[in-house]
Amino acid sequence: MKILLIDDENELCDEIVLFLERYQYECHNVGTKQEALSILMNKHYDFVLLDLGLPDGNGLDILKNIKENLPDTLVVILSAKGDIEHRINGLEQGADDYLPKPFSLAELHARIQAIIRRKYGTQGQNIKVGDFEVNLQNRTVDYRGIQITLYKKEFDILSYLLLNKNRPLSRTQLYEYVWGDLSLSEGDSNYIDVHIKNIRKKLSAYAKVDWLESVRGIGYKVNVIK
Amino acid sequence: MKLNHKLTLYFTLSKLIIFGVFVSSLPSLFDWYSVYTIDKFLQIQREKVFQDIKENGLDFYLEGQDSYGSYTMLKEDYVSIQKVPPEAWIDSSEIDDQIRIIGSDTIPYRILKNVFTSKEDYYLLEIGRSQQTINLYSDLLQQVSLFFLIVLTLITLLLDFFYLRKLLKPFRSIVAKRLINQKFPFNINFVPIKTTTRDFRFLDDSLQELMVNVNSAFKREREFTANASHELLTPVSILKNKIENMTMDDNLLPEQLDRLMDMSRTLDRLGKIIKALLFLARIDGGQYKKEDEFHPKAILYNVFEELTPMLEEMDIRYTIRVNVDIVFKHMNKELFFHMLYNIVSNAIRYNVQHGQIIIHDEYKDGYYCLHIKDTGIGITPARLPSLFNRFSSKGGTGRYGLGLSIVKSIADAFDIEITVDSTPGTGTTYSLTFNKKTFLMP
Numbered sequence: 121m122k123i124l125l126i127d128d129e130n131e132l133c134d135e136i137v138l139f140l141e142r143y144q145y146e147c148h149n150v151g152t153k154q155e156a157l158s159i160l161m162n163k164h165y166d167f168v169l170l171d172l173g174l175p176d177g178n179g180l181d182i183l184k185n186i187k188e189n190l191p192d193t194l195v196v197i198l199s200a201k202g203d204i205e206h207r208i209n210g211l212e213q214g215a216d217d218y219l220p221k222p223f224s225l226a227e228l229h230a231r232i233q234a235i236i237r238r239k240y241g242t243q244g245q246n247i248k249v250g251d252f253e254v255n256l257q258n259r260t261v262d263y264r265g266i267q268i269t270l271y272k273k274e275f276d277i278l279s280y281l282l283l284n285k286n287r288p289l290s291r292t293q294l295y296e297y298v299w300g301d302l303s304l305s306e307g308d309s310n311y312i313d314v315h316i317k318n319i320r321k322k323l324s325a326y327a328k329v330d331w332l333e334s335v336r337g338i339g340y341k342v343n344v345i346k
Numbered sequence: 347m348k349l350n351h352k353l354t355l356y357f358t359l360s361k362l363i364i365f366g367v368f369v370s371s372l373p374s375l376f377d378w379y380s381v382y383t384i385d386k387f388l389q390i391q392r393e394k395v396f397q398d399i400k401e402n403g404l405d406f407y408l409e410g411q412d413s414y415g416s417y418t419m420l421k422e423d424y425v426s427i428q429k430v431p432p433e434a435w436i437d438s439s440e441i442d443d444q445i446r447i448i449g450s451d452t453i454p455y456r457i458l459k460n461v462f463t464s465k466e467d468y469y470l471l472e473i474g475r476s477q478q479t480i481n482l483y484s485d486l487l488q489q490v491s492l493f494f495l496i497v498l499t500l501i502t503l504l505l506d507f508f509y510l511r512k513l514l515k516p517f518r519s520i521v522a523k524r525l526i527n528q529k530f531p532f533n534i535n536f537v538p539i540k541t542t543t544r545d546f547r548f549l550d551d552s553l554q555e556l557m558v559n560v561n562s563a564f565k566r567e568r569e570f571t572a573n574a575s576h577e578l579l580t581p582v583s584i585l586k587n588k589i590e591n592m593t594m595d596d597n598l599l600p601e602q603l604d605r606l607m608d609m610s611r612t613l614d615r616l617g618k619i620i621k622a623l624l625f626l627a628r629i630d631g632g633q634y635k636k637e638d639e640f641h642p643k644a645i646l647y648n649v650f651e652e653l654t655p656m657l658e659e660m661d662i663r664y665t666i667r668v669n670v671d672i673v674f675k676h677m678n679k680e681l682f683f684h685m686l687y688n689i690v691s692n693a694i695r696y697n698v699q700h701g702q703i704i705i706h707d708e709y710k711d712g713y714y715c716l717h718i719k720d721t722g723i724g725i726t727p728a729r730l731p732s733l734f735n736r737f738s739s740k741g742g743t744g745r746y747g748l749g750l751s752i753v754k755s756i757a758d759a760f761d762i763e764i765t766v767d768s769t770p771g772t773g774t775t776y777s778l779t780f781n782k783k784t785f786l787m788p
Contacts, residue, residue: 222583
C-alpha cells in the first residue's frame with residue numbers, strides 16, 4: 121500500500137513515515153502544493169495524507185484535484201483546524217476521513233485500516249485472540265460460534281487495542297480514539313477502566329481473557345502471539 | 347425614579363417653597379411698607395401744619411376756640427389740635443395705631459401725636475390716617491398674587507417638564523441604545539446620537555470608544571488564545587509522535603517504556619489543555635453556527651447513553667422528566683450535547699455509589715428551565731463563586747478545570763442562564779434557563 125504524505129512540518133513527517141513503514145506501508149513525503157500536484161500526476165498512491173495549511177496554498181485544492189482526476193485515491197485530511205465546520209467542509213469535498221492534530225500514530229493507523237475495510241468491503245479475516253474471534257468489519261466478537269454483545273464503545277476499545285496489538289496504549293490514547301471530540305470535555309480517561317472491566321466481565325463468562333493485559337501505570341495491551 | 351421626573355419634582359418643590367415663602371410674607375411686607383409710607387405722609391402733614399401756624403398763627407386753626415378738628419369727607423384723614431395740661435408734654439412726636447369711633451364707624455387710625463407750646467399753653471397736635479383701605483388692599487393683593495403665582499408655577503412646571511424631556515432625549519437614547527439594548531460582544535452602531543449638549547456628546551463618544559476598546563481587547567484575547575493554541579499544537583504533535591515511535595522499539599527495557607509512557611501522558615495532558623482552550627476560543631468567538639433545531643430530550647438520552655457504563659459502575663439511577671415535544675431552535679446541537687455531557691459527567695463523578703440523577707423541566711414566566719439534580723457530595727459554598735472559572739478545579743484529580751468553563755462559554759453563546767445550587771453532602775442542582783428565542787413550546 122502506497123501512501124503520500126503532504127505536510128510541510130518535516131519533523132512530524134519523519135515520525136509519521138517511520139511509523140507507517142513499520143506497518144509495511146510505502147510512504148513518501150512532500151512539503152508543498154506544487155510538489156504534491158506534480159508527484160500525483162506521475163505516480164500512483166493508494167492513500168494521501170493531506171495537511172490543509174501548506175506554504176504555497178490550501179490543501180483543499182489538492183483534494184479537489186485528486187477527486188477529479190484520481191477517484192481511486194483515498195484521502196485523509198490531517199489538520200490543526202480540528203473544529204467541526206472545517207471537518208464537515210473537508211468531508212463534503214470528498215475526503216475519506218479527517219484527523220485533527222495532534223493525533224496519535226496508533227489512531228492514524230486505525231483510521232487508515234478502517235477506510236481500507238470500508239473501501240474494499242472485505243469481510244475481513246477474523247482476528248483470533250485467545251479463544252475469541254473478532255471481526256472488525258462486522259463488529260462482532262465470537263466464542264466458538266456464540267456471539268457476544270459488546271457496547272459500541274467497548275467494541276471500539278477492543279478493536280483499537282487489536283489493531284495496535286502487542287503494544288501498550290495509554291488510557292488517553294484510548295479515550296481520545298473512542299470519545300473523539302468529547303475528549304475535549306471534562307470526560308475522564310478513567311472511564312476506559314470501566315469499559316475494560318465490562319469487556320473482561322462479558323468475555324470471561326466464556327473463556328480466559330488474560331490476553332487483555334493491564335500495563336501498570338500506562339494503560340492496556342492486547343497480546344497476540346505472532 | 348427617572349432623571350426627568352426627579353428634576354421636575356425638584357423644580358416643583360423649590361418653586362412651591364419660594365412662592366410659598368413669598369405669599370405668606372406678603373401681608374407683613376405690605377403692612378411694613380404701608381406703615382412706612384403713612385408715617386412719611388403724617389410727618390409731611392405735620393410740617394405743613396406747623397408751617398401754617400408759623401405763618402398765620404395758631405388762631406388760623408383755633409379761630410378763638412380751645413380746640414380744632416377736621417376730617418376729610420370719608421374720614422380717611424383728620425387733623426386735631428387741642429389744649430392739654432403741661433404734664434402731657436412729650437419730647438418729640440410719636441406715631442401709633444389707635445381705634446377711633448367716629449359717629450357710627452369704628453376706624454383704625456395711624457396717628458401722629460406732637461405736643462407743642464404756644465403762648466405758654468400746651469397743645470397736642472394729632473394727625474391721623476385711616477388704615478381701613480390699606481387692609482382692604484393688602485388682602486386683595488395677597489389673593490391676586492396667590493392666584494397669579496399658582497398659575498405661573500403651573501405654567502413653568504409644564505415648560506420645565508417638556509423642556510427637560512426634550513433636553514434629556516439624547517440621554518435617554520444613549521441609555522437605550524448604548525447600554526440597555528447592548529449585549530456583549532457589543533454590536534457597535536456608529537451612528538452618533540443627535541444632540542447639541544456637549545456633555546451628552548462626550549458621554550456618547552466615550553461609551554462608543556469604551557465599547558470598541560472592550561470589543562477589541564476581547565477579540566485580541568480570543569485571537570491570542572486561538573493562535574497560541576494552534577502554534578502549540580504542532581510541537582505537541584511532533585513530540586507525541588516521536589514518543590509513540592520510540593515506544594514501538596522492541597528492544598526497549600520495561601523501565602524505559604514506563605518513562606516514555608509517563609512523558610506521553612504529560613504531553614497528552616498538555617495537548618488536551620491546549621485543545622480545550624482552542625475549543626473555548628472557538629465558542630467565545632462565535633465560530634459555531636446557531637441553526638440547529640432539535641428536541642432536548644433526545645440529546646439528553648444520547649448523553650446518558652454515552653455515559654451508561656459509568657452510571658452502571660456507580661449504580662446510579664437516573665430519571666428524565668422533560669417535555670418530549672419541546673423544540674430548541676437557533677442552537678448548535680454539538681455544543682448543546684457538550685454542555686449537557688459535561689454537566690451530567692460531573693453529576694456522575696461527584697455522586698455517591700447507588701446515587702441518583704434527576705432531570706426535570708419547568709416552564710416559568712415565559713422561560714424554559716432544565717434542572718439537573720444529583721445526590722452527590724455537593725460543592726462547598728466557598729467554591730461556588732469560582733466554579734465556572736478556568737483552571738479553578740483542584741489539582742491532582744487528573745482534570746484540568748476547564749469542563750465547567752466550557753459549559754459556561756456554551757451557555758453564554760446561546761444566552762442560557764446557568765445557576766448552581768448545592769448543599770454539601772446532599773447534592774447539586776444545575777439549572778439552565780432558556781429565553782423565548784431559543785425554544786418552541788408544542
